[in-house]
Amino acid sequence: MKILHVISSLNLVGGGVAQGVISITAFYEGSGVEATVISFDEPEVNLPETDHLEVVRLGKGKIGAFSYHPQLVPWLKQYAHEYDAVIVDGLWQYHGYGVYKALKESNVPYYVFTHGMLDPWFKHEYPLKHLKKYVYWFLAQYPVLKNAKAVLFTCEEEKLLARESFWPYKVNEVVVNYGTTITEVAKTAKPGDFYNQYPELEGKRLFLFLSRIHEKKGCDLLIQAFAKVAKSNPDLHLVMAGPDQTGWLADLEKLADDCGIAECITWTGMLKNEVKWGAIKAAEVFILPSHQENFGIAVAEALAVGTPVLISNKVNIWREIKEMNAGLVEDDTLEGTQKLIQAWLNLPEEQKEAIKEHTVACYEQKFDIAQAAKNLICLIREDTK
DSSP: OEEEEEOSOOOGGGOHHHHHHHHHHTTTGGGTOEEEEEEOOOTTSOOOOOTTSEEEEOOOOBSGGGOBOTTHHHHHHHHGGGSSEEEEEOSSSHHHHHHHHHHTTSSOOEEEEOTTTTOTHHHHHOHHHHHHHHHHIIIIIHHHHHTSSEEEESSHHHHHHHTTTOSSOOOOEEEOOOOBOOOHHHHHOOHHHHHTTOGGGTTSEEEEEESOBOGGGTHHHHHHHHHHHHTTOTTEEEEEESOBSSSOHHHHHHHHHHTTOGGGEEEEEOOOHHHHHHHHHHOSEEEEOOSOBSSOHHHHHHHHTTOOEEEETTBTTHHHHHHTTOEEEEOSSHHHHHHHHHHHHHSOHHHHHHHHHHHHHHIIIIIBHHHHHHHHHHHHHHHTO
16 A cells, blocks of 8 residues: 655654654554655755655745645646555645645545644634634635545544634544654663753753744743742753744743743753753653643653653643653643642652653553554555455
């Protein structure tokens, strides 16, 4: 069986969608599936390791964030018949509409992975943008979803939330789960790989934020909440790791300075390979007080290597974390974030160790992407019998 994924970019700077595609396709071969990805990446752009799949790069799309590309539809009309199924990864850009346009009269089924992009948080937080999206919803996005063989969700919470964002909404909903995988680099990396670059942090109790620097991630809440506890806990240190995609970093650095904890925070930018995994293993906890998080691949990665997680209840996998006692969960507010940090600090050591012991089991039972790949492949095989 051959599956084609269509995505705007495989560059990891763009967030978890690209990482998810790379991770899930790594398990196709073991099930007798060949994977191809078509993207709008330029030929000269360095992409992550993708030896397990074929990558077709069409080059940069046109018309800003919408990424219209005139070559996509002709390419699909010429080659889509060679695949058993096509999967659209992500919404609100031309690649999804291009698949719909090219395949609507074809026998090749297509599926849409929403990757959290129908979460109602965006409607409440950006009402004007939501109104603009409504226009696109009627003109293009809803037909893409309505005509898909199935619309794919990573968990039950995401599926239920998606129903609240737009009307009309009548799609074939399927939960296939999601997750991540542990590479050899992840297995062999050591805290020292991180300390080699940041030797001044060795010996400190590290709270690690590892995600994009973005408003929806609750970075400002984290800084303010951390400030309230750091002064009475001088051995605590906050590591803010991730790319600044929206130019918010300068404001956050000023906020940290105003809160009097600039010296308690290290901004690393995006971490990769051994340094990234070394940071996760060096951290006492991983923390993400996000306002909206479809899945949180970095959360699953932390669990996989034994690092407890402190997350908000807007990270859609919070129920699984709580059920498995692999971390702590609170509201995505300043009060909730402070409570999250303080609750961890107040736990007796034996309870901290108990949580840490549950992390890997939580990953293996709930978030191993190998199982998600099997679910997806089984769905496609059933549909194409």
